[in-house]
Amino acid sequence: MKILVVGSIAYDSVETPYGKRENEPGGSALYFSAAASFFNSVNVVGVVGSDFDTSKISFLKKRHVNFDGLYVESGETFRWGGRYHTNMNKRDTLFTYLNVFEDFNPTIPDHYKDSQYVFLANIDPDVQLDVLQQISNPKLTVLDTMNFWINGKKDVLLNVVKKSDILILNDEELQELSGHDNLVNAGREIIQLGPKYVIIKKGEHGAMLYYNDRFFISPAFPLDKVIDPTGAGDTFAGGFLGYLASANEMSDQHLRRSIVYGGVMASFVVQDFSFKQLQNLDKQSINQRYKEFKELTIF
């Protein structure tokens, strides 16, 4: 089944306790695609500047990631710089230059419009809404967002939330959007807003899926070394939707497995800078870690 992702493509400069990297490819659309492409083909919509070195993403093309929706504009690619604290749970943003991403309001290529699975990465809700209006009749829409939009464009965001099937956010964002500290009450509140499913990303504490007034909970994989957490959330989303689209069935079992595959992919991406780890990964290692996830919680 076809997956469409609309999101950012960036050059990231990152400092972690394990080192420093400058102008490495990143952004939600690339992390998502790098993970999802192990399970399913992906149609990317994004924008880069004329400075973007496409050879950096050629490995994705080999994995059936379609870049027909990649717009190259004159100007510079979106740049983000951040520094992680020792325990990796907190980071400071050092700079954000939107550059060509500032006026990103893409036309979805015609041959993308029948994509059944849509991931609206964390971008301006106005753009998310516009994208949704261009898609014929998606089977499943997954929406990501952040505090910046919850505070700044709540009305439009709520409109997009209403049209989405799955809302994916972290615990802080969930509390902010729902107005509830308590996860059960927060989950119930979101369901009232439209989506059937809520995925709560909790970083080192794993992820939760809320639906039908109950939870599925998956831990994060305990790693002795987290090199660079950048992109973990979008990689999670890629593993999740990649597996789900390949299963193409919203059964309880497939949903739960999708969450675990999300965690599996996120556990890999943080083991190196940028998406280097996803670049060198194979399906066998993914399946091996999936089994290790099972061992983590079975009793």
Next chain:
Amino acid sequence: MKILVVGSIAYDSVETPYGKRENEPGGSALYFSAAASFFNSVNVVGVVGSDFDTSKISFLKKRHVNFDGLYVESGETFRWGGRYHTNMNKRDTLFTYLNVFEDFNPTIPDHYKDSQYVFLANIDPDVQLDVLQQISNPKLTVLDTMNFWINGKKDVLLNVVKKSDILILNDEELQELSGHDNLVNAGREIIQLGPKYVIIKKGEHGAMLYYNDRFFISPAFPLDKVIDPTGAGDTFAGGFLGYLASANEMSDQHLRRSIVYGGVMASFVVQDFSFKQLQNLDKQSINQRYKEFKELTIF
């Protein structure tokens, strides 16, 4: 199999967003016993003042909790007062009056000395060491502690840690004792200190068991209302050791189930003030929630 618990017995005064209670019975030994007694008989060693109303714990006697090791000293019972913040993850201690608990250094009754399972609740490591020296040959010793002792009496504490089979602490305490932020490295470090097993309590994020260089992870049960988190950690320990002692076998399966029963019991105790919820609980509700725990993580 006999369980021995040595810990505090207190009058707690607690304020949470759901209300205020004054001088309700509490303390590690009582919370532990209230949970463990659903699975196994328990021998309590503790001290109260002449003001302690033993009718408050008569329900425990009916459940085979033995109070022959309860010392009644002239003076007042240990008193603790605390106020929880809105999200229940943080609390302020309003007062701590050790009273008769200050000079607690108990003689273990002779007919307790063959207890096979020992829980050393969070008390002065000197007392913990002295207790261990009075016990003949326990099959399994579980040790709890806190930052106060990690900072103040590290040498003695490390001596007790060395003699213990299972160390149970929260993530902050683990980091402080091990010197590692990372849970995998922290777990490995603790194993070097003596214990075979480390249990990491993570509050709303559940609990982890580390052994043989791997983890078992169990979530906390999502509740829409947490009334009073006081005693959740000791209740967890009671469910854990109560089940494990009744199984009387350190197999992988029993260890994992013990952790889940710990979480089950903790999920009940926080649903009301003091241990009211444990007082009215029955085995059927416990087994029902155990099944619900399974549903939380199975995939």
